[in-house]
Amino acid sequence: MINVLLVEDDIDLATTIVDYLEIESIQCDHASNGLMGLNLVENNFYQMIILDINMPKMDGLTLCNTLREKGMDIPILMLTARDSLENKLQGFEAGSDDYLVKPFAMKELVARVQVLAKRRSGAVKRLVLGDLRLDLTQHSAQLKDKNLKISPTGFKLLEELVRASPQVISRQHLMQTVWGDEQPDSNNLKVHIHHLRKMLDVDSSNIRLETVAGVGFVIKAENG
Known part of the structure; x- marks a missing residue:
């Protein structure tokens, strides 16, 4: 079974994602803010992270960059409503591996998760x-x-x-x-x-x- 961490402050969306992933035999933990997500990553094993950008306490870009600076090579999929080229580049610069713009099809999310979970990130510094x-x-x-x-x-x-x-x-x-x-x-x-x-x-x-x-x-x- 694939182990995934979802860091998303929208509880309704998070619940939907967690439920859908479990149907696909993907175990998903949830954190509602960046600091909680950082704590979970440091104390558990995950094959990939689904990370929202706009969050309280620590935004997704900061969390992604923090994980890379710590040497963690967990693949990260950025999840956000921002769809401009500049925002995408900011995500990749912070160390994300992939990008999915809201709203998205759950089947596409599952496909991205399954691909990323099989590898380690090349963005680690x-x-x-x-x-x-x-x-x-x-x-x-x-x-x-x-x-x-x-x-x-x-x-x-x-x-x-x-x-x-x-x-x-x-x-x-x-x-x-x-x-x-x-x-x-x-x-x-x-x-x-x-x-x-x-x-x-x-x-x-x-x-x-x-x-x-x-x-x-x-x-x-x-x-x-």
Whole structure:
């Protein structure tokens, strides 16, 4: 079942959306303002967010931008009565992935939800895992606020591992993602992983890069 968060201050519309999505086997939590939505996102797992723009306490654009700055790559569908090009651009600039103008057909909303829920957002600007921070714009990494000297290939490997955390990534997946069809010798991956592990192996850090025998690699933040 798909898990979705709806942030919408129009209670009648919200009730209609929640009921319709549940008929389509989509579990939908509801928040009536941006601050409540932020709290739910920080404490629950959602595959995508349906987000209204005009809301009290924290508007949709601010909430979207806040989530992206926190490194959350949950796909976001903006839901609004605004249909001008400028408003659409503001939504995308804040980090939304899609845009649906009111009034809309429920079948179209369901179709958009099903597509977005299958992927992670490309609009995220930062990834955070425990003491580790990745700036996807600058392609830089920090561990306990200290910059890591990392190669472009090493950064790409680290990004993939952090995005998947705490899930294990297979060697084959990493090779395909980083090098594509022109893959080097498998020892190349081992060398890069070795370098990453040395950089992350700081006594006071809670980050651990581990090898899962016969499967691949996983990065975790201990006690967090």
